[in-house]
Amino acid sequence: MNHLKLFLLLIILTQGLKIKAQDFVLKGVVIEKGSNVRIALAGITNIRSKMGATSNDIGIFQLNARIGDTLLIQKRNLTDRKVVIKTDDDLVVYLVRASTMLEEVTVKGQNKKQEMEGIKRDFKRNGSFFEGKPPLVLLSPFGGSPLTFFYELFGKTPARARNFNRYYKKELSLIEVDKFFNKSLVSKNTTLTGKDLDNFLLDYYPTRSTTINWSNYDAVKYIKESAKKYTDTLRNTNNTQ
Template sequence: MHNSTKLGLLSFIVCCFWGLNLKAQQEFTVNAVVFEKNSKIRLTEATVFNKRNKYVALTNGIGLFNIKAAVGDTLVVTKLYYDDAKIVVGFSKDMVVNLTKNTNMLDEIVVNKTRVIDEIKKDYKGGVPTGKVSVLSFLSPLSAIYGLTSRDGQNARRFSRYYNNELQQSHVDAFFNKSIVSSNTGLKGKELDDFMFNYRPDYEKSKNWTTYDGIKWIKDSYKKYSDTAKKVN
C-alpha cells in the first residue's frame, strides 16, 4: 500500500472518530417518563439532574419530563420516599425510568403520621378531623361560622397547614437535595448532611427560583461553608 493511500485511510479513520465524538457531545432534548417500579403509577414532581451540564427538570402531572443532554451524560432521578436512580443517556431521545420505593423511609413516615394523629387527639380530644362543615351550614351562616371555629374545624385547618408545609418542603427539595448539592460541592457523608442542615433555604426565599438561582445559592453557601471551615482550622 502506498504511503499516500495509508495516509488517506488514517485521515478517514481519524475523521470518523472525530465525527462520532462530536455527535456524542452534541446536546439534544431527552423526553422521558418516570414510573414507580413494577407498577403503572407515574411519579410526579421527581427531580432530574444532569451531572454534566447541571440542568434540572421536574416531572409533570403525568410523570413526564424533558431535559437537555448529550450521549454519555448521567441523569440522576430523585423523589422523596424513593431510591435515587442514575441513568446514562444513549442515542435514543425517549426513555423510561423506574424508581424503587424506599421501604425504610415509608416505615418512618407511617410512624410520624401516627404521632401527628395522636398529638391532635391529645390536643383536641375530637378524633381525626373530617374537615366537613355541618349540613346546617347551608341553612344558617351562623352554623357555618361555628363549623369553622369548632374543634373539628381547628383540626382540619391543622392538617391543612401540615399538608401545605409538606408541599413547600417538596418545592425546596427540587433545588436543594443531596444529589444536586453533592454534585456542586463535592461534599459527602457527614459534611454533606451538616451543610444541608445549615444552609437549606426556606420556601419564601426559593419559591420563585429558577435552576440557575438554586445552583447559585448552593455555590455561594458552599463558599461561606468553606471560609468558615478554614477559620476554625
C-alpha cells in the first residue's frame, strides 16, 4: 500500500513538472513609471526562446513563455528591464525614462559648477579680475593700467586664478560627459560589476567632443555597444590564457 502511495505521488509530481515546463501565452502591458502612460512599440524578447513581440498602441503584448523564463523589455529613451516570469498571471512592466537616471548626476554637476563659480568670484574679490590673463589694452597709455597688467601676469593671486581657470574648464568638460557616462548609468545598462565595471569606466570614458550632441538614447547606445566590445575582449583574453 505504501509503495502504491509513493508511486501515485511520483506521478503527481511528474505531471506537475511537465505542466510547469509547458509554454503558455503570457499577456502583459508596458507602462512608463511615474506618468503611468502605456508604452506602444516596446520590444519584448524571451531570452530563452529568442522569440519576441511588440506592444500595441495601448501597451499590451502577448508572448509564449514558461515559468522561469526571463523577458527583456526595451524601448527607445527608456531604461531596459529584465523580468523573470514567476506565474502565468498577466504581467505589468514598468519602464523608467532614461533622463530620470541622469537627474542625480546633473544635480551633482550643477552643484560642483556653482562651487567653482564661487571660487572664481573670490579671486575677483581678491583683486584678480582677468584670471591671470590680462588684455594688452591695459598697457595702453590712454586709459590703460600697466600696473594691473603686470600684477595679473606675475602676482600670486592671479597665478592661482590662472591655474584654477584651467582646472575649471577641465572640470566643466568632465561634468558634461558625466551626465551621459557614469557608474549609475553603466550599471543599469550592463551586467558589469566590481573591477570589470571600474576598468570599463576608465577604458571607455568618452571625450567631450564625442558627447557634445548626445541625447540619452545616444548615451545608452554607446554604453551597450562599448560594453559588448569590452566583454568580448575579456572573453577572448581568457580563452587564450
